[in-house]
Amino acid sequence: MRKKIVAGNWKMNLNLQEGIALAKELNEALTADKPNCDVVICTPFIHLASVVPAVDASIIGVGAENCADKVSGAYTGEVSAAMVASTGAKYVILGHSERRAYYGETEAILKEKVQLALANGLTPIFCIGEVLEERQQGVQNEVVYKQLAGSLYDLSAEDFSKIILAYEPVWAIGTGLTATPEQAQEIHAYIRSTIAEKYGNEVAENTSILYGGSCKASNAKELFANADVDGGLIGGASLKAADFKGIIDAWKE
Numbered sequence: 158m159r160k161k162i163v164a165g166n167w168k169m170n171l172n173l174q175e176g177i178a179l180a181k182e183l184n185e186a187l188t189a190d191k192p193n194c195d196v197v198i199c200t201p202f203i204h205l206a207s208v209v210p211a212v213d214a215s216i217i218g219v220g221a222e223n224c225a226d227k228v229s230g231a232y233t234g235e236v237s238a239a240m241v242a243s244t245g246a247k248y249v250i251l252g253h254s255e256r257r258a259y260y261g262e263t264e265a266i267l268k269e270k271v272q273l274a275l276a277n278g279l280t281p282i283f284c285i286g287e288v289l290e291e292r293q294q295g296v297q298n299e300v301v302y303k304q305l306a307g308s309l310y311d312l313s314a315e316d317f318s319k320i321i322l323a324y325e326p327v328w329a330i331g332t333g334l335t336a337t338p339e340q341a342q343e344i345h346a347y348i349r350s351t352i353a354e355k356y357g358n359e360v361a362e363n364t365s366i367l368y369g370g371s372c373k374a375s376n377a378k379e380l381f382a383n384a385d386v387d388g389g390l391i392g393g394a395s396l397k398a399a400d401f402k403g404i405i406d407a408w409k410e
């Protein structure tokens with residue numbers, strides 16, 4: 158059975174001390190009241206080496222929000238997948254719409270990043286999703302297919318099986334607009350069907366597909382209730398332990 162996952166994406170928020178404090182607070186809350194899903198927090202690079210030892214690895218996994226598309230060398234300011242892994246982090250968000258839109262990350266660049274992440278034992282949380290105009294034109298399926306095929310569909314079935322997907326409609330990220338549960342289910346089912354076509358039913362059934370975009374405690378339950386929604390990638394609501402825990406608790410009865 159595929160995993161249920163709630164992953165936080167802190168983005169460029171919280172200084173080091175604030176980040177450690179949030180990680181500890183969440184760790185305490187989840188130690189007292191164990192989650193029944195996998196929980197991941199993805200933090201700025203600078204926080205990783207301090208956040209990893211601040212949490213119980215059996216309850217909270219830690220990840221980066223990006224990594225370089227090169228192995229090592231003269232790439233000033235970049236952070237490699239190997240460096241991320243050396244902090245004890247286990248995950249890395251790749252292809253977030255903000256990276257695609259503001260930092261020019263193409264499908265080809267993301268393909269390199271995915272391969273380097275996998276080569277270093279990191280689990281990519283790979284983001285896909287359409288912008289508002291594409292949704293209005295009704296071409297969201299074509300958009301996500303192109304993103305999947307362009308960066309992931311050259312992977313072996315074994316490597317593809319290591320990936321977590323996050324469908325994030327760009328028009329819902331940080332806007333307070335959320336896809337309806339029906340919209341989420343419809344496109345998640347489509348995504349799973351393309352994986353089945355490419356890698357077969359077993360791989361498709363075992364792939365966790367998270368929803369992201371203004372997911373919060375008040376709407377998580379109805380989103381997660383859908384057959385093909387396996388959890389959430391959470392931005393704003395991952396910045397407060399109580400808010401984030403409220404989403405994690407959506408997996409409980």
Ligand code: PGA
Nearest residue numbers: 330331370371391392393
């Ligand atoms: P949001 O962000 O929850 O603040 O909408 C989600 C994301 O960008 O991963």
